[in-house]
Amino acid sequence: MKMFSKLQTLMATVLVTTMSVSLVSGVVSPTKVFASSVSGPDDPREVEQFADEFFNQSEIKNNMAGASFVVVKGDKVLFKKGYGYADVEKKIPVDPDRTVFRVASVSKVITATAVMQLAEQGKIDLNKDVSAYMGGARIPNKTGTPLTMKHLLTNSTGFDFGDTSDGSTTDLKREVPLKKFVMDNLPNVIRKPGEFYRYDNLGFDIQGYVVEQVAGKPFGEYVQERIFKPLGMENSDFRLTSIVKELAVPYNIIGQPIPTYAMVPTELPDGGMLSTGSDMAKFMIAHLNKGKLGNETIMEEETAAEMHRPHLSVHPKLNNMALGFEYANQQNYNGQYVIEKAGDLQGYHTGMWLIPEEKVGVFVTVNKDYEIRIPLIKAFMDHYYPKNEQKKGVFELAKQELTKFEGTYSDLRNRMWTTRIRAEGGKLIVKDSLGEHVLYEVEPLLFQDEQGSKAAFKLNDHGDVRAFYYELKSDSWAEKMPEPQRYQDVENDHPYASYIYHLRQIGVFADMEGDNRFSPEQQITKGEFVGWFIKWSGIAPSKHKPIYTDLSGNKYAREIQSAYELGLLKASADGKFYPNEPLTRQEAASIVWRMAFGYLHAEPKKAKLSGRTDAWALEGVHFVVAKGLYGPEVVKGRDGSLDYKSEQLMVRKEAAALLSRFADQLF
Incomplete structure (x- = not known):
């Protein structure tokens, strides 16, 4: 496909x-x-x-x-x-x-x-x-x-x-x-x-x-x-x-x-x-x-x-x-x-x-x-060719026998597709973008869910789990990921910790330099957000000459060009992108919406919004709010409306929440 x-x-x-x-x-x-x-x-x-x-x-x-x-x-x-x-x-x-x-x-x-x-x-x-x-x-x-x-x-x-x-x-x-x-x-x-x-x-x-x-x-x-x-x-x-x-x-x-x-x-x-x-x-x-x-x-x-x-x-x-x-x-x-x-x-x-x-x-x-x-x-x-109803036996195993399958799996093709697996009551619980599923073992390394779809694990030479495949996401195996290294400035109880470590674990910003700090309150630039987004998607950075004239020496130049080629970014009147400028929340929402509408065939959505949003960004903000693609910074008002704070500058923890929740709610 x-x-x-x-x-x-x-x-x-x-x-x-x-x-x-x-x-x-x-x-x-x-x-x-x-x-x-x-x-x-x-x-x-x-x-x-x-x-x-x-x-x-x-x-x-x-x-x-x-x-x-x-x-x-x-x-x-x-x-x-x-x-x-x-x-x-x-x-x-x-x-x-x-x-x-x-x-x-x-x-x-x-x-x-x-x-x-x-x-x-x-x-x-x-x-x-x-x-x-x-x-x-x-x-x-x-x-x-x-x-x-x-x-x-x-x-x-x-x-x-x-x-x-x-x-x-x-x-x-x-x-x-x-x-x-x-x-x-x-x-x-x-x-x-x-x-x-x-x-x-x-x-x-x-x-x-x-x-x-x-x-x-x-x-x-x-x-x-x-x-x-x-x-x-x-x-x-x-x-x-x-x-x-x-x-x-x-x-x-x-x-x-x-x-x-x-x-x-x-x-x-x-x-x-x-x-x-x-x-x-x-x-x-x-x-x-x-x-x-x-x-x-x-x-x-x-x-x-x-x-x-x-x-x-x-x-x-x-x-x-x-x-x-x-x-x-x-x-x-x-x-x-x-x-x-x-x-x-x-x-x-x-x-x-x-x-x-x-x-x-x-x-x-x-x-x-x-x-x-x-x-x-x-x-x-x-x-x-009607199904011949021959039910296979399924087995409930002791939790310790299933523990080796527990963990977070990142799709080898689409990094945003994350599968989380846990053992519970002699079976495996799989959570991904399609919801939660229950897997029962039918024979070693082969499982079947409640609807009859099969899944299997691949081991390495040492008997450790190497990969996971599930018929509900059939274009790739998923790789079991090690636990992410912790940032000095993001404790486990940080309100955005789950989002930040989710993206670090699947490699969106695993290569960050410096003193191992995430700087969650720091404003995110346009270039950095697009860089994260392309890594999150699994698309190759472009090797073409950048369409924008101000990307020379920018570390995200190739990712920005990819985003442009994909239609996630538009050409500007002056030919520049301004990659080092801070990103507004409505700009981020618009990029997400272009991905959702253009490539996931998502239909437009409506949310009850309060606060100001520019007309050009309304579709994106409606979609992001309706899907709940935000962190604790967005709260519901007494009348049920939500203020996305569209014109405010986005900070890095909020960008992490946006991409992490988008990954978990692709459909």
Whole structure:
């Protein structure tokens, strides 16, 4: 899952490239119960009845813009149909044969297929150091373990960052070569490759660059020649060509159209593909039929089988990655073996599920920031492959047996996603942005919650807990964090201590210099707040020339540029940012709101405010107050109103409270 910019992949994708539950606002939870069919999809008319009933539910029909839905079985398209509108204003209906959507990170399986074609030809060794295919470029790696193409294919690179800030542009004429993008964003390997799972957009862009280097032609040209043309995918491309005429208009969560945008780089291997439902049906059929569609073969049977089997798992019974495909919604598989890929961009959200043993594929894509994929696949699986109710035994263990799992876990992809685990009454209590959950052990290191979602722990060679994975946040493992060092000037009973130490523990300001003082009452500067915010998000600091002219020598210059590229900051009339100026509380609230609305698809909120707030900051202050993203400095008045003290300068303890509470209440 690559979003509008890559942060959106990062976040909505929080975020939901992965979506084991929907993590974006606007999720639909249909109450419609569909009669089950134990034979799987077979009759096109019956499949149409299922699809019509699902998409015609009032909650979906009244909130969705448009969708293209496809089901294939064997070597045939069993069903394809458009629902709603490609252009709401012009009332242009979705046509699965003609309407083009951005399929976002579903692009990754096309990129992975290209890599596997070259591996099949002996031109790429999946277990060889990837530097052999990088045209002289080197990815810094001091772990002692070579980074291989297989690590890239399984999201186990060990990179310091997998998401960058420069992901899209409204300048449709801008041309950014893939080579330049990769060279500008070369990561560092900081963890042993193959040891940790973390969704990695940059890793797939590097795969596309390797395809260019090995094939001796641009990535997009290679894919056209070796995948799209053989399969007859005439309305698919990795760049905005003439097919833009049929591109569905994207809409945000409140139904506003989003201007047409291009990707950066122009041919983006991790998320830039445009396609139709009919074209994606052909791709699914080829994968399900041993690499063949009719008389065309895009890969050998053994290659397809290799792509579809598990290659990375947190536990033998809880898989994470095949090659390019994921296992993100396993709690909805009902015992079937399913591989999948989801994708998210601004205004476009796509899901693809393959059931290789049944030769069944399902594809859906929509053109509004409104989440229907999880309810759809759940309804589909419950209808065609009902769950065989075989309850596994669960065990309540003595607290001392569970103590080793207690602690704070920081997500390896999204630092703001914090999981806190404690042992209680023979079970584990997990608290994260989605609330509290109870985990029961079903076998060593494998747990299951009250809804059937699984979780597992990974140990290191010494038997200590190394990582945690939970299906409800399925794009990354989380790393167990040591207790944070204490500041001299922040006692444990300080009213802001929990917020300050939360952020220090997850590395937002773990590298502070000086005499180990936090200075909680000190005013925070604009630069420092943005620096904290980007570290909190997990986005890579930008390597581009700063847009603002007054950042030379500033320690947060790269983070400020990232925030600008993500749309969290605006250009100024004089071209300056004034990073050393103090930050007002309403300025901080506005940055948070831009993140929430632009990347988490949060809807505007209203709070009962008192005191003065500038008009330009009202949406942000309303959101922050309504969500309770503040510390003890904000108190409720007798009439129930809250004065956010918008025009006051923010101090460091208040900034810590804002980010800490935002992390704990992302959704």
